[in-house]
Amino acid sequence: xxxxxxxxxxxxxxxxxFLGAFFWAVRSGQYEDDYTPAVRMLFEDEVEPDEPA
Amino acid sequence: xxxxxxxxxxxxxxxVACTHCxxxxxxxxxRLVAQPALSxxxxxxxxxxxxxxxxxxxxxxxxxxxxxxxVRAVExxxxxxxxxxxxxxxxxxxxxxxxxxxxxxxxxxxxxxxxIWLLENLFKLNPGISASRVNFLRKELTVSYxxxxxxxxxxxxxxxxxxxEPRITLxxxxxxxxxxxxxxxxxxxxxxxxxxxxxxxxFPEYFSFSGQLQSTFGNFFGWLSxxxxxxxxxxxxxxxxxxxxxxxxxxxxxLDFPISLGLTALFITSVSEVMTQRGPGxxxxxxxxxxxxxxxKWVQQxxxxxxxxxxxxTSYFPVAVTLLTKTGxxxxxxxxxxxxxxxxxxxxxxxxxxxxxxxxxxxxxxxxVSGESVPVARQAGETVYAGGRQVGEAVDLEVVREVSQGYLxxxxxxxxxxxxxxxxxxxxxxxxxxxxxxxxxxxxxxxxAYWYPKDPQMALRAFTSVLVxxxxxxxxxxxxFAMGAALRVLGRRTLYxxxxxxxxxxxxxxxxxxxxxxxxxxxxxxxxxxxxxxLSPGQQRAVAAVVRHSTHPLSQRLAAELPPSQLAxxxxxxxxxxxxxxxxxxxVVRVGSAAFVGAAVxxxxxxxxxxxxxxxxxxxxxxxxxxxxxxRNVYRDDLCEVLAALNRRYRLAVLSGDNETExxxxxxxxxxQAELHFHxxxxxxxxxxxxxxxxxxxxxxxxxxxxxxxxxxxxxxxxALTDTLTNFSPACDAILEAGSFGQLAxxxxxxxxxxxxxxxxxxxxxxYNGVGLALAVQGRFTPIVSAILMPISSISVMVFATxxxxxxxxxxxx
Numbered sequence: 001x002x003x004x005x006x007x008x009x010x011x012x013x014x015x016x017x018f019l020g021a022f023f024w025a026v027r028s029g030q031y032e033d034d035y036t037p038a039v040r041m042l043f044e045d046e047v048e049p050d051e052p053a
Numbered sequence: 054x055x056x057x058x059x060x061x062x063x064x065x066x067x068x069v070a071c072t073h074c075x076x077x078x079x080x081x082x083x084r085l086v087a088q089p090a091l092s093x094x095x096x097x098x099x100x101x102x103x104x105x106x107x108x109x110x111x112x113x114x115x116x117x118x119x120x121x122x123x124v125r126a127v128e129x130x131x132x133x134x135x136x137x138x139x140x141x142x143x144x145x146x147x148x149x150x151x152x153x154x155x156x157x158x159x160x161x162x163x164x165x166x167x168x169i170w171l172l173e174n175l176f177k178l179n180p181g182i183s184a185s186r187v188n189f190l191r192k193e194l195t196v197s198y199x200x201x202x203x204x205x206x207x208x209x210x211x212x213x214x215x216x217x218e219p220r221i222t223l224x225x226x227x228x229x230x231x232x233x234x235x236x237x238x239x240x241x242x243x244x245x246x247x248x249x250x251x252x253x254x255x256f257p258e259y260f261s262f263s264g265q266l267q268s269t270f271g272n273f274f275g276w277l278s279x280x281x282x283x284x285x286x287x288x289x290x291x292x293x294x295x296x297x298x299x300x301x302x303x304x305x306x307x308l309d310f311p312i313s314l315g316l317t318a319l320f321i322t323s324v325s326e327v328m329t330q331r332g333p334g335x336x337x338x339x340x341x342x343x344x345x346x347x348x349x350k351w352v353q354q355x356x357x358x359x360x361x362x363x364x365x366x367t368s369y370f371p372v373a374v375t376l377l378t379k380t381g382x383x384x385x386x387x388x389x390x391x392x393x394x395x396x397x398x399x400x401x402x403x404x405x406x407x408x409x410x411x412x413x414x415x416x417x418x419x420x421x422v423s424g425e426s427v428p429v430a431r432q433a434g435e436t437v438y439a440g441g442r443q444v445g446e447a448v449d450l451e452v453v454r455e456v457s458q459g460y461l462x463x464x465x466x467x468x469x470x471x472x473x474x475x476x477x478x479x480x481x482x483x484x485x486x487x488x489x490x491x492x493x494x495x496x497x498x499x500x501x502a503y504w505y506p507k508d509p510q511m512a513l514r515a516f517t518s519v520l521v522x523x524x525x526x527x528x529x530x531x532x533x534f535a536m537g538a539a540l541r542v543l544g545r546r547t548l549y550x551x552x553x554x555x556x557x558x559x560x561x562x563x564x565x566x567x568x569x570x571x572x573x574x575x576x577x578x579x580x581x582x583x584x585x586x587x588l589s590p591g592q593q594r595a596v597a598a599v600v601r602h603s604t605h606p607l608s609q610r611l612a613a614e615l616p617p618s619q620l621a622x623x624x625x626x627x628x629x630x631x632x633x634x635x636x637x638x639x640x641v642v643r644v645g646s647a648a649f650v651g652a653a654v655x656x657x658x659x660x661x662x663x664x665x666x667x668x669x670x671x672x673x674x675x676x677x678x679x680x681x682x683x684x685r686n687v688y689r690d691d692l693c694e695v696l697a698a699l700n701r702r703y704r705l706a707v708l709s710g711d712n713e714t715e716x717x718x719x720x721x722x723x724x725x726q727a728e729l730h731f732h733x734x735x736x737x738x739x740x741x742x743x744x745x746x747x748x749x750x751x752x753x754x755x756x757x758x759x760x761x762x763x764x765x766x767x768x769x770x771x772x773a774l775t776d777t778l779t780n781f782s783p784a785c786d787a788i789l790e791a792g793s794f795g796q797l798a799x800x801x802x803x804x805x806x807x808x809x810x811x812x813x814x815x816x817x818x819x820x821y822n823g824v825g826l827a828l829a830v831q832g833r834f835t836p837i838v839s840a841i842l843m844p845i846s847s848i849s850v851m852v853f854a855t856x857x858x859x860x861x862x863x864x865x866x867x
Contacts, residue, residue, distance in 0.1 A: 004270065008277070012250065019246045026238040033188040039166050040173065040187075 133213070135373030135384040136206040136221075145205065145221070153183070154205070155197040158219035160212070163192055172217060179203055179211050194219070237354060240289040241347045247285035248340040251278045252840075255337040259837055275327035278336040282320070285340045289347060290316055308486035308529050311493060315524020316342065322517040335521065338839040342526050345847035353533035353553060374398070374405050377449060392452050399447040406439050406456045413448035417441035481557060481811055482532045486525065493523035500830045511832045518834035522825030526843065527818030527850040532811055534851045538858035539807045542867050547790035548772075548800055555786045558770040559801060560808035561751050565699060566742060566764070568756035569709035569719075572774050574686035575791070581614045585680015588672075590616065592679070595637040596672055598622050599644055607670055608633065608644070611682060632671075643673040650678060691795030692722065698798035700724050704750070708733045708741060710760060739763035755789075755797070799865050806861035814854045821846035 025031065091102070135141055148155040163172065168187075172194050175185045181203025185196045194217075198208055212219055254274045293316065296309040316339065323334030376385045377395040387405045390396070395411065398404055404417065415431040419441045428444050431437055437450065497519040504512035536553030543550060550556060567573055588596070597615035600608040602625050625635040632645010643650045650671040671681040699705060706728040707719055713731045720729065730741065738756075742764045745752045754761065754768035757775065765771025765785045773785035774794065789797070825842055828834045 001270075005273070008254075011253070015246060015250055019242060022242045023239065026235055026242070031235070031238050033190060036169060036187050036189040039169050039189065042166070043170050043173075 133206045133209050134375075135386075136209055137204065138373065138384055138386070140386060141373060142205055149200075152199060152201070153197060154200045155195065156205070157193050157195045158209075158212070158221070159192060160194050160217050160219050161192050163187065163189065163194075163217065168217070175208075175211065179207060182208060237292075237347065237351055240292065241344070241351060243284050244289040244340060244344040244347050247281045247289070248337070248344040250281050251336045251340045254278050254281075255333060255836070255840065258333045259840065271333060272327075272330055275330075275333050278334065279324060279327050282323070282336045282340055285343050286316075286320055289343045292350065293343075293346070306487045306490055307483045308489075308525060311486055311490050311523065311525050312346065312529060314490070314493070315521050315526075318517045318520035319524070322514075322521065333836060335836050335839050338521070338836070338843045341840070341843050341847075342524065345844070346526055346529055349530040349533040349851075352537045355537070374402075387456055390452055390456055392454060394452050396450050396452060397447055398443045398450060400443060400445060402443055404437055404439050404441050404443060404450070406452045407454045408437055408439075408450035408452045410435050410437055411449040411451050413446050415443060415448045416445045418444050481808070481815070482528060485528065485815060489523070489525055489528070493520065496523070496826060496830065503830070504832065514834075515830055515832045518829035518832065519826060521839065522829045522834060522842075523822055525818070525822070527821055527846040528815060530847055530850050531814035531818060531854050535807060535811045535814060535854035535858050538855045539803070539862075542803070542858065542862040543800065546796055546800065546867055547793045548796075549788045551786045555770050556804050556807050557811070558751065558786070559753060559804035560806075562703065562753045562770065562801070562804075564704045564706065564745055564750045564752045565801075566706045566708060566745070566752060566754045566768070568738075568754075568761045568764075569707055569711060569715070570686065571757040572755055572761075573688055573692060573707070573719075575689045580685045580687045581610065582683045582685060583680060584683060585672075585678075588674075588679060592674055594620055595640060595642050595674065596644060598637050599625065599633055599635040599642045602627070602633070602635065607684065610684065611644075611670060614682075640675045641673075643676075644670060647671050647681075688718075688722070689791075689794050695795055695798050696722055696724075699801065700727075703801075706730070706741075706745075708738045708764065710734070735760040735763050739767050742767040753801075757791075796867075799867060803861060803865050803867055806865065807858060810854060810857040810861060813857060814850055817853055818846060818850050 136145075142149075146154050146156045160172070163169065169189055172187050173185055175196065176182045179198075181201075182196060182198045185194055187194055194212075196208055198205075209219060209221070254277055257270070257274070290313075293309045293312050296307065297313040300307040300310060319335050319339045319342070323336050323339060326332045326334040373384045374387050374390060375397040376383045376390075377397055382397065390406055396405075396408070410431050410433050412433060415435075415437055416428045417431060417437055418428040419438075429441075436453065439456065497516050500515035500519050501512045504515050533553065536556050539556045540550055540553060543556075593615050597612060598620040599622055600612045600615070602608075602622060620637050622635040622637055625633070627633050628645070628649065632643060632649035634641065634643050634645075636642070647669070650673040669681045669683055672679045696705065700723070704726065705723050707723065707730065709715070709729075709731050710733055711731060716729060716731070720727075723729065730737075733741070738761060742752055742754055746767070746769065752768045753770045753772060754764045755772045755774060756762075756765050757773060761771075761773075762785075765773060768786075770787060771785040772787045772789050774789050774791050789800075793800075821842060825834065825838075828838060
């Protein structure tokens with residue numbers, strides 16, 4: 001059953017990784033504005049005009 | 054006329070969709086000059102269309118290529134000169150280096166997806182801009198640019214040219230970017246991490262195979278849980294302790310006090326259990342509690358993040374002003390303005406300080422100050438007050454008082470404005486919290502007294518259990534969730550509240566005080582009445598053709614009233630402060646003041662001074678005086694129903710800056726009990742509200758102008774009425790869009806419902822506390838009971854509060 005110590009250690013490491021990822025996301029400002037990116041995503045990349053000017 | 058409409062019968066005339074963003078257009082849609090068939094909902098959408106057209110990006114609309122219009126230049130070249138000032142730049146720019154500069158601008162006009170698109174594509178219009186990012190909820194734009202190739206002034210001028218003029222005011226200067234929210238996210242993350250992992254470690258305890266496992270791992274799990282809970286206590290729970298401590302220092306017990314007490318008891322009990330190896334402790338409940346309560350805080354914070362309300366006079370005044378010196382014009386910060394200095398105020402600029410007019414004809418639009426839509430004319434030598442907006446030619450002024458000492462700004466020196474927040478928000482939750490502490494401590498001590506003689510160990514257990522279970526976690530969640538839901542419902546009805554406590558105040562209110570001009574009356578809908586010999590339709594069209602050329606508010610009002618006219622006007626001239634002149638079909642048409650049109654009526658006017666209140670516009674055709682138009686303020690459409698509904702429950706009062714001419718009409722509308730006061734100065738309004746509050750009344754003030762600012766601030770809840778949210782509105786607790794005025798009675802009723810919802814949720818959470826307490830005093834409060842009861846009570850309270858508010862809104866058809 002001592003394997004449990006190892007497993008718990010690993011699970012904690014995984015959880016800490018996610019906590020770190022969350023901190024990074026907060027620090028990089030991703031939670032400052034949770035509306036605009038959803039709209040921004042829908043803007044299409046501009047293509048060259050397909051009709052001659 | 055009808056035959057010309059025939060080709061487009063498919064177009065419904067009532068709802069025209071904007072070509073760009075697809076929103077409904079206003080009744081009079083904005084159109085493109087090159088393509089009148091396209092209608093737009095806002096100037097921004099039209100500008101986007103024009104830009105796209107100019108850049109050959111019309112596939113976006115599947116339209117033919119069109120050259121589109123050039124981005125129009127800002128009409129006042131000198132307007133943004135102050136942005137070149139080193140001191141202004143130093144305050145505005147968030148980051149500065151020789152190769153890059155970055156700043157955040159507030160752009161209240163943005164409202165739709167196309168606004169975001171355009172503002173984020175600024176680099177296509179000015180190659181010096183390297184990037185621009187929108188924060189839509191805060192209506193902010195962060196722009197980065199190369200100072201070598203472009204300047205701050207160029208960026209702002211570009212924004213103004215595409216109708217997104219940023220609001221740069223004194224208050225905006227030195228304002229820091231808000232980072233307060235991040236702390237809460239960190240706290241939430243730590244709490245979630247602790248909660249999740251501690252719960253996993255507690256699972257063996259939940260399922261009864263603990264006996265076998267406990268012997269081998271119990272101790273290890275316990276210590277690990279303690280380790281994981283420590284950051285939750287130190288980081289996540291810090292806010293509760295700080296708030297409780299702040300309350301105590303002000304000799305005030307708020308809801309965070311019993312919460313802190315409960316959390317401390319929970320943590321200490323758990324630590325001692327782990328240390329003495331008696332059990333796994335309550336760490337799962339502890340971390341869960343903190344996590345759920347932080348969610349409550351997060352909901353609360355989100356609901357008033359969107360609008361910023363903390364405004365004072367600095368929000369209204371310009372950043373810089375043109376100072377006249379011996380060497381010429383110079384741009385200086387308004388803060389440095391001293392009495393005796395001479396300044397120049399141009400068309401559409403705000404007068405920053407009380408001053409004497411030296412040169413030029415001042416035509417000052419005090420609409421924001423007093424709600425009166427008609428500009429006031431002032432001659433050289435007269436005093437003009439700060440806050441007005443000059444319309445027409447540039448005028449020279451001599452400053453009499455410093456900006457902070459002006460007639461209107463003196464209001465802000467009133468103690469009502471000095472307080473950071475209105476005296477500790479006496480919310481129900483805090484009120485209940487105080488009794489809660491007493492009750493809890495009494496129960497806890499009672500349990501000790503009962504158990505101690507029999508079983509000292511049990512006494513300690515009962516004592517801590519009571520403190521733990523009485524922790525008003527559910528109670529603290531009830532208000533944020535109920536009020537958060539209420540705020541969203543009210544936001545849909547265009548009532549925007551400063552914070553959730555305002556809902557409670559509205560629900561408790563017993564007196565409503567109204568301002569008259571601009572609040573009860575609808576400035577935009579001034580009734581136009583014509584007096585004099587009737588004009589023929591041809592003559593009306595001639596007048597309409599002339600007034601259409603003017604941007605004066607009264608001209609525009611008149612143009613809307615008269616039939617549309619396509620007649621050509623020759624020799625049009627507008628004399629600021631006097632009137633308009635133009636020749637239509639060989640006839641000279643004059644529109645303006647009595648003196649401008651013909652002196653004959655001047656005596657007539659003097660004969661009826663009471664009528665002076667209304668604005669008049671005189672008309673003369675071919676040098677013969679025809680008659681005049683009178684503009685009368687009309688009351689809002691639904692005023693009658695609103696007042697009837699409010700009169701049943703509230704004491705009503707009116708504070709008007711005007712004289713008593715309207716008294717009879719107001720009396721009829723408000724009924725015999727209402728108090729009507731006229732000739733009220735801003736200070737008197739404030740004092741009146743203060744007096745009402747002294748009598749123990751809960752006062753709601755509804756006003757619109759800067760002259761109501763003191764009263765709005767002094768009232769328990771100040772509601773500012775505004776025509777467009779982007780307009781300035783005074784400092785207040787709530788902003789109501791004027792179009793929703795008719796729903797005021799419903800909104801007040803809904804607020805009362807919300808109070809009841811909060812109380813109902815309190816009852817529910819008390820039930821949970823009751824069950825828990827019953828177990829606790831018997832010493833049967835085990836970790837597993839706690840682990841089940843805590844999350845259930847928290848989650849059910851969140852759901853219950855949100856649902857009930859939704860039901861209340863649905864029943865009131867909000």
